[in-house]
Amino acid sequence: QYRHKWQLASYPTCAVLHEINMQYDADFTLINNGHYRDVFSYSQTFDGGGSQRMVMKELRFEYDHEFTDASRLESHRRDAVAMGRLAHSDRIPNIYAACSNAQIVDVSPEGDLEQHVLMEGESYRNYTSVQKLAMAVQVAEAIADVHEAGIAHTDVAPKQFLLLDGRYQLSDFNRCRFLKEDDQGKQCLFYVGKNPGKGRSPEEYRDDDLSPKIDVYSMGNVYYYMLMGFKYFDGYKTRKAQSIVKGGGRPPLSEEVEQSKDPAIQHIVRGMRRAQAQEAEDRPPAREIARYLTEALATIAGADQVVF
Numbered sequence: 001q002y003r004h005k006w007q008l009a010s011y012p013t014c015a016v017l018h019e020i021n022m023q024y025d026a027d028f029t030l031i032n033n034g035h036y037r038d039v040f041s042y043s044q045t046f047d048g049g050g051s052q053r054m055v056m057k058e059l060r061f062e063y064d065h066e067f068t069d070a071s072r073l074e075s076h077r078r079d080a081v082a083m084g085r086l087a088h089s090d091r092i093p094n095i096y097a098a099c100s101n102a103q104i105v106d107v108s109p110e111g112d113l114e115q116h117v118l119m120e121g122e123s124y125r126n127y128t129s130v131q132k133l134a135m136a137v138q139v140a141e142a143i144a145d146v147h148e149a150g151i152a153h154t155d156v157a158p159k160q161f162l163l164l165d166g167r168y169q170l171s172d173f174n175r176c177r178f179l180k181e182d183d184q185g186k187q188c189l190f191y192v193g194k195n196p197g198k199g200r201s202p203e204e205y206r207d208d209d210l211s212p213k214i215d216v217y218s219m220g221n222v223y224y225y226m227l228m229g230f231k232y233f234d235g236y237k238t239r240k241a242q243s244i245v246k247g248g249g250r251p252p253l254s255e256e257v258e259q260s261k262d263p264a265i266q267h268i269v270r271g272m273r274r275a276q277a278q279e280a281e282d283r284p285p286a287r288e289i290a291r292y293l294t295e296a297l298a299t300i301a302g303a304d305q306v307v308f
Helices: 014-018 061-066 070-085 113-119 121-125 129-148 213-228 238-246 263-275 286-300
Strands: 029-033 037-045 051-059 095-099 102-106 161-164 167-170
Touching: 014 095, 014 102, 070 095, 070 102, 113 161, 113 213, 129 161, 129 167, 129 213, 129 263, 129 286, 213 263, 213 286, 263 286
Parallel strands: none
Antiparallel strands: 029 037, 037 051, 051 102, 095 102, 161 167
16 A cells, blocks of 8 residues: 555646747747657746746657556656655755646756766866765765655666756656555565666566665666766677676776775765665665765765865
């Protein structure tokens, strides 16, 4: 059974979206898209004066025949409800409206973690190791907030961490699962149908029932990105990478990173190793890794001294 009534609820704010006219508003700009939704940036004006750029996500036009598809609606219901439940967290972007498959959320003019590592390599390489450790803390804290709200994200990746208000915030909850409990109050496992790519946990590739620890494993992949500056299993065939993960292997670190004497780098590596234990029960909770890295950051530099 679900832990909370809100996990079965919906809180549509359709009137807000119905006020927007995409056809006649020249300010609408297509900035990105996911598998099912286009992402538009636009300027929202307020009755009291002033304006703010926001993002509207809407089902891609080639999928307009699926506007009432039950699985799609349920996916986007969970997305909106999860973001609403996490409104208290400064590690999750704000959501302002949601209706059916559409929603309005914060815009991220500064991009995401994947862009910063892969597409802006020179500026990222200029980050100090302490700044990278601070980023690792933010990643762990965001995932911990999600889990403690009774939610598993199930799609943690560098591109999901948007730089907003000076910190990386975890977005895109359309694949999330709301956690259930049995009659004894024990957390139930859940199932996610498709687990593609090279960056998932061993249990996902085995098609096992899953726990929020899959997000902890994926957090380790984010740390690999940050340490190496490129994708995990870069150059490997997908099936080969999946076979390596199921067998207990991980993408190789460079000798420079593996043997680094820099304490900040050493702590990120340790956090990554702990997050990517082969068995889910051997991985610590995200909050434990967040505390470990926070203490390391405070010891090395003092958290209030870290700026991007």
